Amino acid sequence: MYILVGGAGIMGSELARALVNIDHTVAVIDIDPLACQYAREKIGVMAFEGSAVNTTLLMEAGIRKATSVIAALREDALNLAMVTLSKHYGVPQIIVRMNDRDFYEPYRLAGATHIISTTELAINRMVNAIEYPQVDAMMHFEQGQVEVIKLSIPDECYIVGRSLAELAQDPRFPAGTLIIGYQAHPHEDLMIPNGNTILEKGSTILVVTKPDLVKKVIDFIGMCR
Incomplete structure (x- = not known):
């Protein structure tokens, strides 16, 4: 599968590494040149420097051939834009990291197939460990x-x-x-x-x-x- 990851921060980078380890072809997009360099040299994935909601860059990164897009950008508003564009380009599986729960319905309406709240996951794990x-x-x-x-x-x-x-x-x-x-x-x-x-x-x-x-x-x- 060809998977496009928006955001090469800690989560995006580790996610890319995990996907590469199970033999997926992965590309990341990030505005930080150092993050892109790290992704290329340390993880071994393609990295495109720039905005993950720039249509020209998305086309260059191969969004039309992507089987999955993962929006793991720093802000929900940017993730929402990436979800919307991914839906527009016909990506069959669109996964998004949600920070603010108020974005759940907008993400769903925009076409996200999986909406994952990392904060809720962490809180639930901690509460369960205690309870x-x-x-x-x-x-x-x-x-x-x-x-x-x-x-x-x-x-x-x-x-x-x-x-x-x-x-x-x-x-x-x-x-x-x-x-x-x-x-x-x-x-x-x-x-x-x-x-x-x-x-x-x-x-x-x-x-x-x-x-x-x-x-x-x-x-x-x-x-x-």
Whole structure:
């Protein structure tokens, strides 16, 4: 895929590096010549010096052939302009970093396919770390209506040695909750479990649930014999 990143700051640069590492072709645009130099020499991507909302420069950077554009500029107003231009040039996937939540609706109307608030992500991670220290990771979906949580199963725990079918029939298992991923050991791949999957000690599970059921899920999984 050819991916065009607007902004070569800390986020834009690290994002470009991550994309290159998974074999994407990446170009960045930034007004800072030193940032562009760093992107070329240290990351190994194409870098275009100038404004990411300059149509001439966007054409030079190949926006018409881009499969994805990521707007990670310093200001929401500039990101909004880049989203609008990307939509105009027919880019199928337009991802934008949102700083101010007031821009959510304008971004959506302008054609952004993914709107990501880095501030909200950071705040949510910190709050979750305090509220649910047992959770390895947690992600929100559908504006916080659904939670996906990653949990490690304690060695001496109620659910160790039981199958998912058994858990589903347990009246204490929160209704409306699904275990959608299972990793028996850290060196093994994550698998999609079924009713016959036996939960081993030291394994990891991915659970989908509602926000108000997170504590119940943690309490259930943490039940010691």
